[in-house]
Amino acid sequence: MDYLEEYEHYLTVEKNASANTCSSYVRDVGQYTRWLEGEGLAPAQAVQSDVEGYMKFLSAHGKSAATVTRSLASLKSFYTYLFSAGAVSVNPAKGLAPAKVERKLPQILTNKEVELFLEQPDASEPKGCRDRAMLELLYATGIRVSELIGLNLEHLNLSAGFIRCLGRGKERIIPLYPAAVRALQDYLEHVRPQMVEHPDERALFVNMSGERMSRQGFWKIIKHYQEKAEIKKEITPHTLRHSFAAHLLENGADLHSIQEMLGHADISSTQIYTQLVNQKLKDVYNKAHPRA
Numbered sequence: 001m002d003y004l005e006e007y008e009h010y011l012t013v014e015k016n017a018s019a020n021t022c023s024s025y026v027r028d029v030g031q032y033t034r035w036l037e038g039e040g041l042a043p044a045q046a047v048q049s050d051v052e053g054y055m056k057f058l059s060a061h062g063k064s065a066a067t068v069t070r071s072l073a074s075l076k077s078f079y080t081y082l083f084s085a086g087a088v089s090v091n092p093a094k095g096l097a098p099a100k101v102e103r104k105l106p107q108i109l110t111n112k113e114v115e116l117f118l119e120q121p122d123a124s125e126p127k128g129c130r131d132r133a134m135l136e137l138l139y140a141t142g143i144r145v146s147e148l149i150g151l152n153l154e155h156l157n158l159s160a161g162f163i164r165c166l167g168r169g170k171e172r173i174i175p176l177y178p179a180a181v182r183a184l185q186d187y188l189e190h191v192r193p194q195m196v197e198h199p200d201e202r203a204l205f206v207n208m209s210g211e212r213m214s215r216q217g218f219w220k221i222i223k224h225y226q227e228k229a230e231i232k233k234e235i236t237p238h239t240l241r242h243s244f245a246a247h248l249l250e251n252g253a254d255l256h257s258i259q260e261m262l263g264h265a266d267i268s269s270t271q272i273y274t275q276l277v278n279q280k281l282k283d284v285y286n287k288a289h290p291r292a
Contacts, residue, residue, distance in 0.1 A: 003043055010081045028074035048092045069098035105276050106242040120225040126191045133187035140180035142244030145237035149213045151204040167263050174261050245273045
């Protein structure tokens with residue numbers, strides 16, 4: 001039986017997992033099954049000590065605690081599927097506790113760094129006009145990169161100044177500031193019509209081939225403008241998401257509103273930005289107070 005193929009079908013069809021979740025879980029399980037093969041075992045033959053051995057193997061080979069924790073979650077999901085399919089009588093991953101992961105505070109850009117970063121695309125050129133619109137939208141809304149590239153034309157309402165974002169099975173409405181609206185209008189009116197390959201293409205952002213922008217393509221755009229701006233901090237699409245949330249909080253937005261805009265299911269995921277802002281205030285105090 002091809003467990004991996006059946007498991008992928010189970011994640012996609014029965015669990016309705018996102019493409020990213022499905023990809024990472026299947027990758028983790030694939031690595032685990034290859035390790036088992038080296039031990040002369042099939043997944044259905046493994047016992048708890050085998051799963052523990054694999055976790056130790058990952059740690060010994062330099063994998064971070066976060067990676068080991070995610071791998072264990074993948075294996076628990078995999079064996080839950082095998083149990084429900086009748087392929088195993090017990091779940092060998094059940095009851096295993098992940099290693100404690102120290103939750104690092106996310107890195108954010110300062111207001112000046114954001115301004116510098118957003119100024120880098122040359123909006124007089126078609127590619128720069130598109131890139132400016134993408135970056136402005138990302139910082140205006142704090143959406144995930146998968147949500148950004150998944151946007152279609154119908155998700156945009158520029159006259160009302162908001163987008164409809166479909167992420168993690170839930171729709172949310174997020175407002176846009178005027179500069180983002182203008183950047184999007186310029187892109188839609190002057191650039192996108194010349195970029196699209198097919199008139200019926202619904203993707204909001206397309207690459208130079210006229211097809212929907214990919215995650216990898218957008219990642220390259222981020223790195224290009226980081227280098228151009230000569231910003232030393234490591235900038236990822238999530239850096240702008242974190243900066244969006246922290247800057248809103250600094251300027252008086254309430255935590256529940258930020259949670260809603262970010263699409264966090266649990267408020268605890270949003271509370272990390274409170275720690276971030278508090279740490280920043282503490283740093284300012286320590287630098288500025290004469291007796292600190």
